Amino acid sequence: xxxxxxxxxxxxxxxxxxxxxxxxxxxxxxxxxxxxxxxxxxxxxxxxxxxxxxxxxxxxxxxxxxxxxxxxxxxxxxxxxxxxxxxxxxxxxxxxxxxxxxxxxxxxxxxxxxxxxxxxxxxxxxxxxxxxxxxxxxxxxxxxxxxxxxxxxxxxxxxxxxxxxxxxxxxxxxxxxxxxxxxxxxxxxxxxxxxxxxxxxxxxxxxxxxxxxxxxxxxxxxxxxxxxxxxxxxxxxxxxxxxxxxxxxxxxxxxxxxxxxxxxxxxxxxxxxxxxxxxxxxxxxxxxxxxxxxxxxxxxxxxxxxxxxxxxxxxxxxxxxxxxxxxxxxxxxxxxxxxxxxxxxxxxxxxxxxxxxxxxxxxxxxxxxxxxxxxxxxxxxxxxxxxxxxxxxxxxxxxxxxxxxxxxxxxxxxxxxxxxxxxxxxxxxxxxxxxxxxxxxxxxxxxxxxxxxxxxxxxxxxxxxxxxxxxxxxxxxxxxxxxxxxxxxxxxxxxxxxxxxxxxxxxxxxxxxxxxxxxxxxxxxxxxxxxxxxxxxxxxxxxxxxxxxxxxxxxxxxxxxxxxxxxxxxxxxxxxxxxxxxxxxxxxxxxxxxxxxxxxxxxxxxxxxxxxxxxxxxxxxxxxxxxxxxxxxxxxxxxxxxxxxxxxxxxxxxxxxxxxxxxxxxxxxxxxxxxxxxxxxxxxxxxxxxxxxxxxxxxxxxxxxxxxxxxxxxxxxxxxxxxxxxxxxxxxxxxxxxxxxxxxxxxxxxxxxxxxxxxxxxxxxxxxxxxxxxxxxxxxxxxxxxxxxxxxxxxxxxxxxxxxxxxxxxxxxxxxxxxxxxxxxxxxxxxxxxxxxxxxxxxx
Numbered sequence: 001x002x003x004x005x006x007x008x009x010x011x012x013x014x015x016x017x018x019x020x021x022x023x024x025x026x027x028x029x030x031x032x033x034x035x036x037x038x039x040x041x042x043x044x045x046x047x048x049x050x051x052x053x054x055x056x057x058x059x060x061x062x063x064x065x066x067x068x069x070x071x072x073x074x075x076x077x078x079x080x081x082x083x084x085x086x087x088x089x090x091x092x093x094x095x096x097x098x099x100x101x102x103x104x105x106x107x108x109x110x111x112x113x114x115x116x117x118x119x120x121x122x123x124x125x126x127x128x129x130x131x132x133x134x135x136x137x138x139x140x141x142x143x144x145x146x147x148x149x150x151x152x153x154x155x156x157x158x159x160x161x162x163x164x165x166x167x168x169x170x171x172x173x174x175x176x177x178x179x180x181x182x183x184x185x186x187x188x189x190x191x192x193x194x195x196x197x198x199x200x201x202x203x204x205x206x207x208x209x210x211x212x213x214x215x216x217x218x219x220x221x222x223x224x225x226x227x228x229x230x231x232x233x234x235x236x237x238x239x240x241x242x243x244x245x246x247x248x249x250x251x252x253x254x255x256x257x258x259x260x261x262x263x264x265x266x267x268x269x270x271x272x273x274x275x276x277x278x279x280x281x282x283x284x285x286x287x288x289x290x291x292x293x294x295x296x297x298x299x300x301x302x303x304x305x306x307x308x309x310x311x312x313x314x315x316x317x318x319x320x321x322x323x324x325x326x327x328x329x330x331x332x333x334x335x336x337x338x339x340x341x342x343x344x345x346x347x348x349x350x351x352x353x354x355x356x357x358x359x360x361x362x363x364x365x366x367x368x369x370x371x372x373x374x375x376x377x378x379x380x381x382x383x384x385x386x387x388x389x390x391x392x393x394x395x396x397x398x399x400x401x402x403x404x405x406x407x408x409x410x411x412x413x414x415x416x417x418x419x420x421x422x423x424x425x426x427x428x429x430x431x432x433x434x435x436x437x438x439x440x441x442x443x444x445x446x447x448x449x450x451x452x453x454x455x456x457x458x459x460x461x462x463x464x465x466x467x468x469x470x471x472x473x474x475x476x477x478x479x480x481x482x483x484x485x486x487x488x489x490x491x492x493x494x495x496x497x498x499x500x501x502x503x504x505x506x507x508x509x510x511x512x513x514x515x516x517x518x519x520x521x522x523x524x525x526x527x528x529x530x531x532x533x534x535x536x537x538x539x540x541x542x543x544x545x546x547x548x549x550x551x552x553x554x555x556x557x558x559x560x561x562x563x564x565x566x567x568x569x570x571x572x573x574x575x576x577x578x579x580x581x582x583x584x585x586x587x588x589x590x591x592x593x594x595x596x597x598x599x600x601x602x603x604x605x606x607x608x609x610x611x612x613x614x615x616x617x618x619x620x621x622x623x624x625x626x627x628x629x630x631x632x633x634x635x636x637x638x639x640x641x642x643x644x645x646x647x648x649x650x651x652x653x654x655x656x657x658x659x660x661x662x663x664x665x666x667x668x669x670x671x672x673x674x675x676x677x678x679x680x681x682x683x684x685x686x687x688x689x690x691x692x693x694x695x696x697x698x699x700x701x702x703x704x705x706x707x708x709x710x711x712x713x714x715x716x717x718x719x720x721x722x723x724x725x726x727x728x729x730x731x732x733x734x735x736x737x738x739x740x741x742x743x744x745x746x747x748x749x750x751x752x753x754x755x756x757x758x759x760x761x762x763x764x765x766x767x768x769x770x771x772x773x774x775x776x777x778x779x780x781x782x783x784x785x786x787x788x789x790x791x792x793x794x795x796x797x798x799x800x801x802x803x804x805x806x807x808x809x810x811x812x813x814x815x816x817x818x819x820x821x822x823x824x825x826x827x828x829x830x831x832x833x834x835x836x837x838x839x840x841x842x843x844x
Contacts (some may be wrong), residue, residue, distance in 0.1 A: 026090020033134025307499025711741030
């Protein structure tokens with residue numbers, strides 16, 4: 001069994017045969033590496049003496065089941081009359097103790113049969129073991145593959161999923177029946193996006209599996225909108241202070257979802273501390289390392305882990321394995337390694353020959369019922385890694401079968417040569433391993449892709465804790481990388497029991513609550529993009545989707561609604577007849593025109609009376625008609641601006657008011673000249689007769705008409721649209737056009753009004769029973785005051801109020817003229833007819 005290469009000491013250093021290993025003779029010996037124990041011997045830091053024997057501690061029942069599954073599979077193949085006829089498989093299986101150093105030592109043992117060996121390419125012949133199944137850990141597999149790859153010794157791992165092992169340039173002899181973690185990281189990223197979890201924490205082991213897996217996950221999450229609050233690494237020393245610190249970080253984080261990339265023994269200390277700190281509000285996401293086992297969780301942690309979602313390897317049923325596992329017996333297999341430790345671990349008893357009542361454990365009888373109380377060792381309900389071991393053995397068997405079936409001259413090597421089936425060389429076996437293609441007993445097609453890996457497929461498992469405290473693993477979905485983009489992940493949300501106290505409701509794990517439509521996201525200072533504030537869109541801008549990063553500006557003539565979620569047409573504003581203000585001004589305008597017309601009718605009816613004749617009836621009629629026009633021109637300002645009414649507004653207003661002021665000016669001049677003419681030697685009245693009065697009014701009006709015509713021809717007022725102060729309004733109004741023209745129109749009216757006021761002021765004390773100049777003074781004073789106040793009010797008024805101010809000025813000044821000039825006359829005509837006599841008019 002111990003192979004010696006040569007007598008040359010350079011080739012090998014012979015030492016004692018390895019202990020704690022299982023061996024079975026066969027034509028081809030398959031090596032196996034399994035972490036049966038989880039605590040490796042503590043090395044002598046002084047390196048003063050060699051460590052003897054195996055001091056590994058802490059039996060792992062799950063790993064031991066994997067080991068027994070390899071033995072079962074080898075026996076099953078040896079019984080198969082079709083696969084490998086006339087060839088018996090053997091095995092040499094060693095314990096790796098879950099450490100890189102012991103794994104490498106065990107690997108050397110498998111290929112040389114010695115504990116301490118110096119491998120050399122000068123050795124002649126094949127190693128004792130041409131192929132190895134293992135290791136379970138990625139970091140240990142890296143070490144072994146790096147070392148044995150130099151000698152082209154193939155490895156087929158059943159659980160080393162680190163994506164780093166996909167590097168075929170470095171690990172050209174490494175194959176595996178477990179998918180790469182690259183797919184698991186992709187599956188996790190898909191799950192986070194599906195469930196809208198954008199704020200998560202990551203806990204990783206301090207090994208190749210944890211480092212590579214977490215790195216792949218972070219890379220997958222780049223650009224997806226998912227942020228990682230923290231990445232905590234579990235040290236291998238399991239320092240209590242560090243574990244406590246990690247748990248406190250998890251508990252203090254606002255991320256309610258925790259993703260793990262660590263092996264079970266590393267997470268065991270985390271779960272223990274979780275119970276101590278009573279961390280209940282977390283949704284755990286498990287990798288295939290612990291997603292279907294409670295071996296590393298204490299019963300006290302089950303309620304805290306309830307609802308865990310995990311990615312598990314494909315499950316299968318291996319016929320006959322359960323019965324085979326229960327055949328274990330410490331009495332019948334007393335010389336077989338591991339059996340004693342496994343039995344004591346399962347039943348919590350002691351098989352020591354020198355057992356004493358003082359021992360902490362009761363004495364084992366050896367007849368305990370393994371079938372009922374086998375715990376995780378005999379549990380065949382979740383055969384996933386075990387199934388990978390099963391596939392690995394069958395892959396090697398099929399490769400050996402193809403070697404034996406090779407026909408000379410049709411082989412894959414130079415000149416069609418076939419391998420020597422009596423002495424299998426590792427390099428040749430590696431070639432055939434890469435080419436295997438077979439179907440297992442459960443109907444799965446097994447083959448290795450170009451990188452020596454199988455196609456990726458995961459079952460999505462959910463931890464359900466029943467009332468008795470037992471954990472049941474329920475499949476709620478699947479991830480299959482072979483399906484097209486967007487179709488890989490399939491999960492039944494309604495079937496999931498969620499963790500963290502959420503029960504039937506999907507947990508929320510976000511740094512900031514989603515921004516509603518009408519707001520936009522603003523990233524918080526010095527924080528990831530998932531942490532943001534929601535700022536309302538500015539007026540005139542909208543966002544119609546949640547979590548918008550920008551607000552869109554509304555098109556022209558549109559404005560944002562109150563919620564800032566959609567653009568609505570702007571409210572068109574102009575002074576209309578539907579407005580209360582428009583109605584009031586219209587009523588005032590019509591009322592004024594009606595009153596003026598009534599006064600005109602009264603004067604016309606009493607045109608032969610002394611009062612009407614004494615007040616120059618012709619000028620009075622013209623004044624009343626122009627004043628009626630002044631009242632009516634206010635109506636042109638009300639309504640939607642159009643080209644015709646914009647041009648008519650100020651011209652009609654300007655001409656009618658000039659005619660009105662011209663009449664009043666003529667009346668005032670006549671009064672002054674009339675009293676001057678009463679003096680001896682004065683003949684002024686001959687120059688201010690009816691013809692001259694009409695000519696003066698015509699000339700005054702003609703000047704205004706010329707100004708208005710020039711204004712309309714050069715730069716007329718036109719309708720325009722402008723935004724209101726709040727932006728939601730679209731104000732329709734008339735532009736002034738030429739400011740100079742507008743100033744000239746108003747200035748000309750103002751000049752005439754001032755001249756009229758001054759003349760009336762000078763004539764206010766003339767002796768007369770009815771001094772019309774006094775009333776003209778009052779009316780002109782009101783007129784000038786109104787239009788003096790109009791200018792600042794017009795400039796400062798917004799929107800339709802600008803038009804309202806102008807209408808108010810027109811109506812106020814018109815009412816002032818009507819009331820001040822004609823009220824006293826109407827009073828005498830209608831109420832004091834006895835005073836409407838020539839005698840009264842000529843009394844003084």
